[in-house]
Amino acid sequence: MTSVLPSFRPTAPPPGGQRGLVLLASAGGAVAALATLVVCLGVAVVGWFATDAGAHGRPVGAMRVGALGWLVGHGSGFRVEGTSVTLVPLGITLVCAAVCWRWGQRVGERLAGHGPDAAALGRGERDLVVPTAVALFTAGYVVVAVLTAVLVPDPEEGVSLVRVLLACLLLAGGVGGAGIAVGSGRAAVWTPQVPQEVRDGLVAGVAIVLAWTAVSGVLLAVGLGLRFSEAASVLSRFQTTPGATILLAGVALLLVPNALVLASSYGLGGGFALGTGTVVAPSAVLLGQVPLFPLVAAVPDAALPSWAVSSLAVVPFVVAAAVVALVQRHRPVLAWGTAAARAAGAGAGAAVAVAVVAALAGGAIGPGLMADVGPLVGDVAMRALLAFTTGGVVGALLTTWHQRRTSAGD
Numbered sequence: 001m002t003s004v005l006p007s008f009r010p011t012a013p014p015p016g017g018q019r020g021l022v023l024l025a026s027a028g029g030a031v032a033a034l035a036t037l038v039v040c041l042g043v044a045v046v047g048w049f050a051t052d053a054g055a056h057g058r059p060v061g062a063m064r065v066g067a068l069g070w071l072v073g074h075g076s077g078f079r080v081e082g083t084s085v086t087l088v089p090l091g092i093t094l095v096c097a098a099v100c101w102r103w104g105q106r107v108g109e110r111l112a113g114h115g116p117d118a119a120a121l122g123r124g125e126r127d128l129v130v131p132t133a134v135a136l137f138t139a140g141y142v143v144v145a146v147l148t149a150v151l152v153p154d155p156e157e158g159v160s161l162v163r164v165l166l167a168c169l170l171l172a173g174g175v176g177g178a179g180i181a182v183g184s185g186r187a188a189v190w191t192p193q194v195p196q197e198v199r200d201g202l203v204a205g206v207a208i209v210l211a212w213t214a215v216s217g218v219l220l221a222v223g224l225g226l227r228f229s230e231a232a233s234v235l236s237r238f239q240t241t242p243g244a245t246i247l248l249a250g251v252a253l254l255l256v257p258n259a260l261v262l263a264s265s266y267g268l269g270g271g272f273a274l275g276t277g278t279v280v281a282p283s284a285v286l287l288g289q290v291p292l293f294p295l296v297a298a299v300p301d302a303a304l305p306s307w308a309v310s311s312l313a314v315v316p317f318v319v320a321a322a323v324v325a326l327v328q329r330h331r332p333v334l335a336w337g338t339a340a341a342r343a344a345g346a347g348a349g350a351a352v353a354v355a356v357v358a359a360l361a362g363g364a365i366g367p368g369l370m371a372d373v374g375p376l377v378g379d380v381a382m383r384a385l386l387a388f389t390t391g392g393v394v395g396a397l398l399t400t401w402h403q404r405r406t407s408a409g410d
Contacts, residue, residue: 021111025133025180028107029140029172035103036096037148040073041066047247067152071159074145074167077363079158087363087373090261091254093167097175100141104179107137111184130186134177141172197333197342204327204346208388209353211323215315216264220256223263223298230297252295259295261361261375264354268387269313270379272362274299275369279376282309288369316384320347320391321398328399334407336400343396347389354388355381 044066045059068078073092078085111133145168146161153159181187191199262272262280271281274296279286282304290296304312324343333339355377362374 021129021133022136024110025107025136026140028103029137029142029176030144031140032100032103032137032172032176033141033144033168035099036073036092037067037070037144039095040070040092043250044069047250050247064152067148068157068159071145071149071153071164074171075163075360076149076159076161077163078153083367084158084364084371085366087258087365088360089251089254090257090361093171093360094257096171100171100176101179104137104176105183107133108180108183108185111180130177130181130184133180133184134173137176137180138169138172141176142168197338198345200327200331200333201342201345201349203331204324204343204392205349205353207323207327208320208346208350208392211319212264212267212316212350212354212388213260215319216260216267219267220260220263220298223300224295227297252293255295258361259298261357265358265375265380267312268316268354268380268383269309270376270383272375273372276372277369281376282312291365291370313387316387317391317394320350320388321395324392324395325399328396328403332403334400334404336397339396339400340393343392344389347387347392348385350388351381351384354384 041063044062048059048062048065068076069089069092072078072085073089073096075088075093108130111129142165145164149159149161149164178187181190265272266280266282269282271279271284274280274290275288277286278288280299285300285303287299287301290299303309324346327346328339328343333342358375358380359377362372362377364371365373
């Protein structure tokens, strides 16, 4: 099986030897953080000027809002008049992750010729270049985040430095670190050492998550399409200037990934809460007062008919079965036990990923009822685990049966 990861290609090592490695990796992490931070600052200043042509406040205040938005994208949360807001706009988080990945790759490419050569790496020679670079990359990112969290917000805003640090470890150390391993070519050397069954299961699990994300996007698009007039009506009630309308649309765009997660939870049947004591699921809808926001217009106000509930419950099962069958066509396995175990592992991994993202997508957006908004994580996790593992195993066994029959015929 040909690897899609880049091969190890020795290049000129960073100038300055070990010192060059330290400077390169640390600067890469800092630049990855500053790149998105500067964009947030710029957007905030443009938004401030677009709302009232700069008649109120100062650019410094707008830049503080932009920096706070960047921190909120890292899970910091904040307080408004004593009320905690902990919802993470996943749009900002995804942009930060994409930038960390790209800068991690660029750092890795510069480090490709540092350390043992490809033959030595293949023999398992000890190599600390990538772990060291990941640690330094993360440190550079963390320094920028900590300085921003300490210097920019007021103490009364309640920014959580612990949550920011955890997000930095995941983004810079996890996503950026993976980019460094791929860019340096080390991933191409290390990957073949992982058992083939594990690699195939990982591919199937990622494919299930991507396919289910596409299905969730369709659900969200259908919901918005059916209630587009309500969304437009909500937007018109704000009676904002064109600049403020564009700014509001930008905020809604940053929350689209959160809405996508809610659609995923709805499609799995677990549903989500749009306020304390509320539930929005295919089989039951119990709503109170909801926020006046365009994306909320896509929320159904009534339960589906029983036949539609039953039909929707089959969708994640079919998605998992179809995806596993497609993956197994390109990665055939004739052993029943291996096929079932690989599919079960892929389904379980996909369910864990969906549950983790569901946990990240919720939080408080205001006082009272609005202190509980987001997926019903426990229910979503159980339904995803049941649908993805069962569907995956069925798809794998049917494909194995077909492949064994074809193999016997040959």
